[in-house]
Amino acid sequence: MWWRRSPGPVLDELSQRLQSGDSVALGQAYDLHHAAVRAFARRLLGDADAAEDLVQDVFVTLPKAIRRFDGRSALRTFVLGIAVRHAQHHQRALARRQRAWRRSGDVERTHSANPEAQCGENELAAALARALEQLPIDQRAAFVLCEIEERTAGEVATIVDAPEATVRTRLFHARKKLREALEREGLR
Amino acid sequence: MTDDELLQRAIKALRDEELGDAPAGARHRMLQAAGRARKLETRQTVVTLALGLALVASTAAATGQLQRAVAALKAVVAPVVPAPQVVVPQKSNARAGHYAANLMRITPSMPACATPTATVAQVPVDEAAAVSPRERESAPHTTSDRHVGRMRVAPVALEALPELASTDEALQQFRVAQRLHAQHQWQAALAAWGKYLQLVPSGELAPEARWSRAQCLVRLGRGAAAQAALQPFASGAEGGYHQADAAELLQALANPSEPTQ
Known part of the structure; x- marks a missing residue:
C-alpha cells in the first residue's frame, strides 16, 4: 500500500544542490560523470561527434531533469538514463540523415x-x-x-x-x- | 573459434578500445549552454504566466466578472479585517474585569438576567422589532439610520437566503456594520451585524460579527438578548479569544448593581 511505503532515500548533497539550481553543482556533476556518459555515448552511437553532442545535451538538460530524481538510484545511473533517452532522439535524427544521404547518392561506408x-x-x-x-x-x-x-x-x-x-x-x-x-x- | 567466442573477443576488444578524452572547452561550453537554457526556461515561465493572467483578465472583463474577480482576489489576499473593538478607556490586563466594568458604565440599567431565549446563531431577522418604542423614538435619524431603515423594510427569512452570499456584498455589509459600530450607533450597528450574519452565517468573519453584535446588545441594555449572545463566547464554543471578556460581561449583566472589578 502506498501509505505504508517507507519514505524515499535522502538525496545526497550534490543532488540537492542540483535540484536547487546551483550552477557550481552542475560543474561538479559534469566532472564526476562526463567520462562515463561520453564512453557510453561513443559505444552506443559509434560516432565521436554525435557522442560529444549527446554529452552536452545530457548535462544541459540535467538541471531540469533532476527535479524528478528521488535518490532511489545513484546519480550516475540517473544521468545515464537521460543519455539513453537523448540517444534515442539522436538515433532518429541520424537515421533521417542517412536516408537523405542515400537518396542523394552518397556512397555508404563499406567494409571489405x-x-x-x-x-x-x-x-x-x-x-x-x-x-x-x-x-x-x-x-x-x-x-x-x-x-x-x-x-x-x-x-x-x-x-x-x-x-x-x-x-x-x-x-x-x-x-x-x-x-x-x-x-x-x-x-x- | 565458435561464434560465441568470437563475440566475446569482439566485446573485449571494444571494451579495451581507447575512447579518447573530452575535447577542450567542453565543460565551459556545457555550462554556458546550461545557463542559456535556464534563462530561456525562466523567460518561458514568465511569458506563460503573463499570457494566462491576460487571458483570465480579458475573459473576466468580457463576461462582466472582472470587478467581482478582483473583489474575490482582494478578499483572499487581504488580511482579515479585525472587528471593531469598543474603545474602552484605561483597558488594561492588570485589572481583571476592568473591560466589563467600563462597558457596563455606559450601559443603561437593565433588568436582572433572564434565561436566554435564542442562541447567537439564530439571529433575529428584524432587529428593530425587538427594540422598545422609546429607543426607537430617541434614536437620531442619521444617514446611517436611513440605510439601516431600508434594510428593515424587506426582511428576508433565513431559510430563503443562500448559504453563501457573494463575497463583495458580504464584505460591503461587514464594512457598513463596522463603520456604524465605530460611530457608536449601536442600534444601527446591531441591525447591520444581523444583516451580515444573515448573508454569511458561517463565514470567516462570522464569529467577530456575533461578538460585535453581542456588544451592541450590551450597549443597548438588552440584557437577556445580550446574555444569550455572549453565552457561546463565555463557554468557549466560539471565538475563544473573547472568552474571558464574555465571562466578565455575563457576570456584570447578572449582577448589575455590583461594580465589576
Whole structure:
C-alpha cells in the first residue's frame, strides 16, 4: 500500500544542490560523470561527434531533469538514463540523415571483409561497432550497458526505465544478431 | 573459434578500445549552454504566466466578472479585517474585569438576567422589532439610520437566503456594520451585524460579527438578548479569544448593581 511505503532515500548533497539550481553543482556533476556518459555515448552511437553532442545535451538538460530524481538510484545511473533517452532522439535524427544521404547518392561506408584473414583486435572491435549500428537502439543500449560496460541487469533496467526481463530479452536478441553479423563478416 | 567466442573477443576488444578524452572547452561550453537554457526556461515561465493572467483578465472583463474577480482576489489576499473593538478607556490586563466594568458604565440599567431565549446563531431577522418604542423614538435619524431603515423594510427569512452570499456584498455589509459600530450607533450597528450574519452565517468573519453584535446588545441594555449572545463566547464554543471578556460581561449583566472589578 502506498501509505505504508517507507519514505524515499535522502538525496545526497550534490543532488540537492542540483535540484536547487546551483550552477557550481552542475560543474561538479559534469566532472564526476562526463567520462562515463561520453564512453557510453561513443559505444552506443559509434560516432565521436554525435557522442560529444549527446554529452552536452545530457548535462544541459540535467538541471531540469533532476527535479524528478528521488535518490532511489545513484546519480550516475540517473544521468545515464537521460543519455539513453537523448540517444534515442539522436538515433532518429541520424537515421533521417542517412536516408537523405542515400537518396542523394552518397556512397555508404563499406567494409571489405577478408573471410579467411585472422583479424586483429582493432578490426574485431570495428566490426562489432559496425554490427552494433545495425541494431535497434533499445537492444543496442542493453548490449552496451550489460556486455561492454558490465552493468547488472537490474541497474540497466533502471537506466533504460524498463523491466529487468525486458532488458534480458533485448540482450538475448542483440547477442544473436551480433553473432550473425560477425559471422557474415567472415571474421575468425 | 565458435561464434560465441568470437563475440566475446569482439566485446573485449571494444571494451579495451581507447575512447579518447573530452575535447577542450567542453565543460565551459556545457555550462554556458546550461545557463542559456535556464534563462530561456525562466523567460518561458514568465511569458506563460503573463499570457494566462491576460487571458483570465480579458475573459473576466468580457463576461462582466472582472470587478467581482478582483473583489474575490482582494478578499483572499487581504488580511482579515479585525472587528471593531469598543474603545474602552484605561483597558488594561492588570485589572481583571476592568473591560466589563467600563462597558457596563455606559450601559443603561437593565433588568436582572433572564434565561436566554435564542442562541447567537439564530439571529433575529428584524432587529428593530425587538427594540422598545422609546429607543426607537430617541434614536437620531442619521444617514446611517436611513440605510439601516431600508434594510428593515424587506426582511428576508433565513431559510430563503443562500448559504453563501457573494463575497463583495458580504464584505460591503461587514464594512457598513463596522463603520456604524465605530460611530457608536449601536442600534444601527446591531441591525447591520444581523444583516451580515444573515448573508454569511458561517463565514470567516462570522464569529467577530456575533461578538460585535453581542456588544451592541450590551450597549443597548438588552440584557437577556445580550446574555444569550455572549453565552457561546463565555463557554468557549466560539471565538475563544473573547472568552474571558464574555465571562466578565455575563457576570456584570447578572449582577448589575455590583461594580465589576
